Amino acid sequence: MNFSDLRSILQYVPQFRGCTFVVALDGAVIDSPDFSNILLDLAVLRSLNIKVVLVHGAAAQIAALGKRREIPLSNVDGTGVTDEATLEVSMDAISRLSNGVMQSLTTVKLQAATANAIHAHPAGIIKGIDSQFTGTIERIDFKVLQSFIDQDILPVVPPLGFDADGQTLRVNSDVVATEVATSLKATKLIFISHDDPREISREREHQWSAEEIGQYLKDNPETDSGFASKLSQAADATRNGIPRVHLIGSQVADALLAEIFSNEGVGLMVNSDDYQQLRRATKNDVDELYLLIHRAMEEEKLKARSRTEIMSLIRDFTVLEIDGNIVGSVAVHVYEAENKAELACLYVKKGHNDQGYGRVLVEAACDRAKELDADCLFALSTQAVNYLEKVGFERIDDLSILPEVRRTEWEANRRNAAVLVRPKDSW
Numbered sequence: 001m002n003f004s005d006l007r008s009i010l011q012y013v014p015q016f017r018g019c020t021f022v023v024a025l026d027g028a029v030i031d032s033p034d035f036s037n038i039l040l041d042l043a044v045l046r047s048l049n050i051k052v053v054l055v056h057g058a059a060a061q062i063a064a065l066g067k068r069r070e071i072p073l074s075n076v077d078g079t080g081v082t083d084e085a086t087l088e089v090s091m092d093a094i095s096r097l098s099n100g101v102m103q104s105l106t107t108v109k110l111q112a113a114t115a116n117a118i119h120a121h122p123a124g125i126i127k128g129i130d131s132q133f134t135g136t137i138e139r140i141d142f143k144v145l146q147s148f149i150d151q152d153i154l155p156v157v158p159p160l161g162f163d164a165d166g167q168t169l170r171v172n173s174d175v176v177a178t179e180v181a182t183s184l185k186a187t188k189l190i191f192i193s194h195d196d197p198r199e200i201s202r203e204r205e206h207q208w209s210a211e212e213i214g215q216y217l218k219d220n221p222e223t224d225s226g227f228a229s230k231l232s233q234a235a236d237a238t239r240n241g242i243p244r245v246h247l248i249g250s251q252v253a254d255a256l257l258a259e260i261f262s263n264e265g266v267g268l269m270v271n272s273d274d275y276q277q278l279r280r281a282t283k284n285d286v287d288e289l290y291l292l293i294h295r296a297m298e299e300e301k302l303k304a305r306s307r308t309e310i311m312s313l314i315r316d317f318t319v320l321e322i323d324g325n326i327v328g329s330v331a332v333h334v335y336e337a338e339n340k341a342e343l344a345c346l347y348v349k350k351g352h353n354d355q356g357y358g359r360v361l362v363e364a365a366c367d368r369a370k371e372l373d374a375d376c377l378f379a380l381s382t383q384a385v386n387y388l389e390k391v392g393f394e395r396i397d398d399l400s401i402l403p404e405v406r407r408t409e410w411e412a413n414r415r416n417a418a419v420l421v422r423p424k425d426s427w
């Protein structure tokens with residue numbers, strides 16, 4: 001790791017300090033060699049003062065124990081019928097697994113305790129079939145979880161619920177994770193499964209909205225049931241107010257930290273609408289903005305400007321933020337005498353290119369020009385002429401289109417920038 005990697009990680013620390021992350025691990029991950037790295041990553045999160053709650057599944061262990069005992073199981077993941085024999089096997093497998101997880105957490109110096117925080121009732125008869133000992137979650141006893149967290153104890157939540165009579169019921173761990181995250185108003189819910197979700201959803205974008213998930217599941221009824229369950233829980237969680245839900249594969253190197261501490265991540269992210277935002281820049285953005293665009297200025301892709309100049313023109317800038325970090329900018333300068341507007345400082349951070357952000361910023365500049373009631377929106381460019389043509393600008397050779405001050409500058413600075421105009425009827 002180099003220092004700039006470290007810096008880019010540390011920028012997230014103030015944002016996440018004191019926040020709660022719910023991490024949901026599939027049983028199969030706990031038995032895999034990836035588990036030891038995940039434990040270390042959890043210890044890193046705790047050391048950054050992020051509160052962590054661990055929810056775990058147990059389908060793989062239940063299936064294995066059933067096989068060893070030669071007991072036919074009615075269902076292993078808590079979604080179908082749980083008959084008495086299956087409940088028995090499930091309880092044994094889950095309690096062993098929870099204990100194992102707690103022991104493992106102590107190896108990375110994390111204090112942990114299992115929390116029986118799930119109040120449930122029998123799921124009842126579904127499509128004419130009695131679900132028997134499968135439970136539906138009624139509520140989460142978040143005070144129990146909170147009191148563990150307050151004592152610096154990491155709560156481990158197994159996929160078992162209890163009804164009013166003290167009867168144990170098998171519940172699905174994906175649903176548990178969503179309910180726990182919702183009850184604690186978690187900042188993030190992170191599902192970690194054995195298979196890489198990016199592989200499964202191959203051709204798709206890595207960021208999804210709840211609506212897109214609904215459409216995807218409708219269009220792909222044959223989707224793997226484990227993946228489909230996580231996707232629909234992720235959609236529910238964002239609707240319940242969890243800002244970001246992540247689905248990651250345990251086999252991807254450093255998956256947990258890479259997903260959390262980079263803008264683009266390594267898994268799939270389901271977000272509520274405020275993940276990306278375009279907003280007008282403020283004085284507080286000057287340093288971040290200068291850092292963002294100074295390299296492009298050095299490379300003469302953008303006109304050189306000092307920090308002080310950016311400060312004095314800050315009201316002209318619009319920034320594109322992802323997860324609280326500025327990744328793109330555009331400015332619209334107005335020349336009042338001629339009532340013309342200039343699109344300038346169009347920039348998208350490396351690593352975020354080719355995702356349409358540049359176009360979004362150009363459209364924002366058009367909106368701004370319209371708002372300002374300008375007669376013309378022009379741009380000067382040395383290295384992005386083709387790009388500007390792609391996003392609706394037309395190159396012109398007649399310099400008289402420029403406001404006088406810009407024409408004088410153009411003649412003096414010899415950058416030979418091309419002049420482009422975006423026709424007003426396309427704003």
Ligand SMILES: CC(C)(COP(=O)(O)OP(=O)(O)OC[C@H]1O[C@@H](n2cnc3c(N)ncnc32)[C@H](O)[C@@H]1OP(=O)(O)O)[C@@H](O)C(=O)NCCC(=O)NCCS
Binds near residue numbers: 301360385
């Ligand atoms: C130009 C810039 C803003 C584009 O941002 P972006 O978010 O990557 O662009 P989009 O996602 O909207 O569009 C991507 C498309 O534009 C193309 N493109 C990107 N930069 C280009 C350039 N300088 N010239 C020609 N085409 C370019 C990409 O190849 C891609 O093409 P495709 O759709 O055929 O695959 C970005 O590359 C940048 O900041 N460049 C450095 C600064 C600069 O030159 N600014 C323009 C000053 S006028």
